[in-house]
Amino acid sequence: MVEIEFRDVGKSFVDKQTGELRPAVSNISLSIAKGEVVSLIGPSGCGKSTLLNMGSGIYAPTSGQVFIAGQQVTKPVREVAFMLQKDLLMQWRTIEDNVALGLEIAGVDKAERLRIANELLVKCHLRGFEKHYPYQLSGGMRQRAALARTLAVDPQVMLLDEPFSALDAQTKMILQQDLAKMLYEKKRTALFITHDLVEGIALSDRLLVMSERPGTIIEEIIIDLPLRDNPLERRKLPEIGPLQGRLMDLLKIGKEEDAVLH
Ligand SMILES: Nc1ncnc2c1ncn2[C@@H]1O[C@H](COP(=O)(O)OP(=O)(O)OP(=O)(O)O)[C@@H](O)[C@H]1O
8 A cells, every 4th residue: 555655746946046936856756655664865955855844744746746645635644743854842841741742632641641752752762851841952862852752643654854863873773773663563654864875774665866956766776675673783784885885876975076965
């Protein structure tokens, strides 16, 4: 069953300098099956976040359509949880109450939502910070709290915009492991953005590589490797190096005059 589908999607924004519409992404067609994990990789500014924002119903496409679980997306969808690059924690709520927010909206009673929130805070290595406010946490801690909040609603579809970018290398690997296990065991579907090539390979069934703006999909790479539920072990496989090399070539990393990743 297809769970996320983009049909020939394009999105343009008004260029502030010229006042004209300028495409950010164009001709995007993709389909992601239930239980699949797919990563979007591409140069800065190629439109990855724009795609995720259309998947979550925040932006309407300029052309084409987006479907989640067979329903055309015209507004934010209940089955989808998204985590944006900016953590968007509410400054006036404690970390615990931020994590429990989605459950509160869904009408889950207080004791149960705090139980779920606290379980996730432990998983995201934030034990002891339940009663703190966002401004009292580091950037990496806030990012972990935002991830816990996304996981708390236990959505069928997750759209994650660089969820691990503010974390140190070791915390990142531990949280990737937790997320990968959860996605695999619960057969959740995820589309996520990363600039970290090995992270994309370690976590995904497939990678979609995008061109520079206006972004379009230039290559699909199927990660035909075992251990999708165990990225710590997958990272050690000998196939990782060559796959990373192929991605570096596609993104022209190291070819100074053509470099597209900033
Ligand atoms: N609301 C908006 N209004 C005008 N232009 C926008 C808007 N959102 C995005 N853009 C432009 O669209 C292009 C794609 O932006 P987007 O954030 O989707 O790229 P990205 O691939 O996610 O970048 P990065 O990897 O740096 O996060 C950029 O040139 C950006 O300036």
